[in-house]
Amino acid sequence: MPASDGIEQVFYSEAPPDLRRRFALLRHRADPVLRPMPGETVRDLHDPALSAVSFYTCSGEAVISYAAVLRKTIRHAAQTFEIAGLSAVLTDPEFRGRGFGRRTVAAATRWIGESGADLGLFTCDPPLARFYARAGAWPVAGNIVLIGGRSATALRSDMLGKVVLMRLFTPHAMAAEPVLSQATIDLDLPDGQFL
Numbered sequence: 431m432p433a434s435d436g437i438e439q440v441f442y443s444e445a446p447p448d449l450r451r452r453f454a455l456l457r458h459r460a461d462p463v464l465r466p467m468p469g470e471t472v473r474d475l476h477d478p479a480l481s482a483v484s485f486y487t488c489s490g491e492a493v494i495s496y497a498a499v500l501r502k503t504i505r506h507a508a509q510t511f512e513i514a515g516l517s518a519v520l521t522d523p524e525f526r527g528r529g530f531g532r533r534t535v536a537a538a539t540r541w542i543g544e545s546g547a548d549l550g551l552f553t554c555d556p557p558l559a560r561f562y563a564r565a566g567a568w569p570v571a572g573n574i575v576l577i578g579g580r581s582a583t584a585l586r587s588d589m590l591g592k593v594v595l596m597r598l599f600t601p602h603a604m605a606a607e608p609v610l611s612q613a614t615i616d617l618d619l620p621d622g623q624f625l
Contacts, residue, residue: 437533439483439486439541442483443481443482450474453518460523475498476500481500483501485498487530494524495522495525496519496521497538499516500515500517505616506616509602509606509609512546513550516535516550519534533565549599549603550568553587569595569596571594574611574615577615580616584621585624590624
């Protein structure tokens with residue numbers, strides 16, 4: 431289903447297996463560390479429990495740009511918030527610098543804003559923060575640490591060297607800005623997962 435600006439949109443769990451495979455193959459093309467060996471299984475990008483919504487652009491049969499939105503409910507400071515975050519933002523190396531990634535992130539960000547999510551929240555490597563600011567008006571939330579969960583092995587934004595990006599979308603989140611803007615926020619994810 432078209433989202434906007436030529437970007438297609440589908441619930442990841444409803445995407446045909448061939449399309450999910452093409453998403454995963456883009457990840458391997460975009461990240462040389464993840465390139466599979468011949469015969470190696472290409473894994474799905476997202477845990478089905480996180481209800482990912484995929485945004486993508488194709489050139490012929492190849493997916494050349496991709497971003498997913500993951501949603502979940504969290505508790506923070508005795509309040510409940512619906513959060514959404516970008517995940518697996520990818521552009522084929524041969525198509526970088528042409529605006530595909532920016533348009534894909536912009537479409538995913540618009541969807542978050544229209545979805546009823548209280549806030550958008552995710553991490554990125556510090557050099558990418560400028561890209562997200564331009565593509566989706568995502569500011570760095572310098573006084574926030576995200577933790578994947580409460581276990582001793584849970585992932586943490588500060589320990590991973592990531593910056594946290596956050597946007598407040600609803601009046602509920604805006605009213606809670608004082609307790610959200612300088613906090614450690616528990617995403618309550620299974621070990622090994624993060625936004």
